[in-house]
Amino acid sequence: MARFPHNDGMEQQQASAERGHRWFAAFYQLSASAMERGAVGRIRRELIPPLAGDVLEIGAGAGANFPLYGDAARVVALEPDPHMIKRAKERAGANIEIRVAPAERLPFPDASFESVVSTLVLCSVDDLPQSLAEIRRVLRPGGELLFIEHVRGAGVLGRAQDIVQPVYGWFAGGCHANRRTERALRAAGFAFDRIERGKVNPLLPGIWGIARPE
Numbered sequence: 001m002a003r004f005p006h007n008d009g010m011e012q013q014q015a016s017a018e019r020g021h022r023w024f025a026a027f028y029q030l031s032a033s034a035m036e037r038g039a040v041g042r043i044r045r046e047l048i049p050p051l052a053g054d055v056l057e058i059g060a061g062a063g064a065n066f067p068l069y070g071d072a073a074r075v076v077a078l079e080p081d082p083h084m085i086k087r088a089k090e091r092a093g094a095n096i097e098i099r100v101a102p103a104e105r106l107p108f109p110d111a112s113f114e115s116v117v118s119t120l121v122l123c124s125v126d127d128l129p130q131s132l133a134e135i136r137r138v139l140r141p142g143g144e145l146l147f148i149e150h151v152r153g154a155g156v157l158g159r160a161q162d163i164v165q166p167v168y169g170w171f172a173g174g175c176h177a178n179r180r181t182e183r184a185l186r187a188a189g190f191a192f193d194r195i196e197r198g199k200v201n202p203l204l205p206g207i208w209g210i211a212r213p214e
Contacts, residue, residue, distance in 0.1 A: 047148065052114075053072070054114055055069065057116070058117070059078070060079045063091035063096075065119060077097065103125045116135050123151075136188060151204075182207050189214050193212060194209040
């Protein structure tokens with residue numbers, strides 16, 4: 001498996017800071033099976049093929065995508081939350097390397113990966129434009145971003161999401177239910193090979209598809 005240089009100082013800093021959401025990680029694990037039986041699981045299986053080459057997954061969480069990666073993929077899975085990492089390690093195969101790192105500071109050289117996978121992650125990053133800039137930086141020419149994200153709805157739903165966001169974000173580990181992620185992807189210089197819109201659960205609208213740097 002290909003190895004990328006570590007930034008041990010950053011990883012130690014992340015670990016020592018004890019960042020993470022213990023209770024959200026426990027709740028997420030309990031709810032994951034229901035999510036996978038619903039729309040998110042179906043979309044995930046349809047969207048992510050048996051990838052090959054160097055693959056980066058940001059915000060790997062408890063490793064829900066791990067079974068979908070083919071043996072030809074050399075996967076580096078990043079997750080900043082130490083409570084999630086404990087669960088992800090239980091699902092990681094021999095071709096999956098798990099590291100501690102945030103999406104805003106990817107510890108890799110430019111043009112390191114053929115594919116980046118982000119499923120229900122961009123809603124939770126601290127700095128969305130910076131995270132997208134980093135994803136674009138580490139993708140090789142012609143590389144692809146495969147994404148599933150819930151987003152802000154239109155009209156009354158969107159306004160309701162804005163109102164409940166402070167409480168929702170606290171409860172959901174920093175997640176933003178009202179992010180305009182499609183707009184942010186376009187602003188970051190991504191073009192869509194494929195984009196679909198629908199519900200990712202009974203309440204939240206979402207987008208999913210494949211984007212490439214223009």
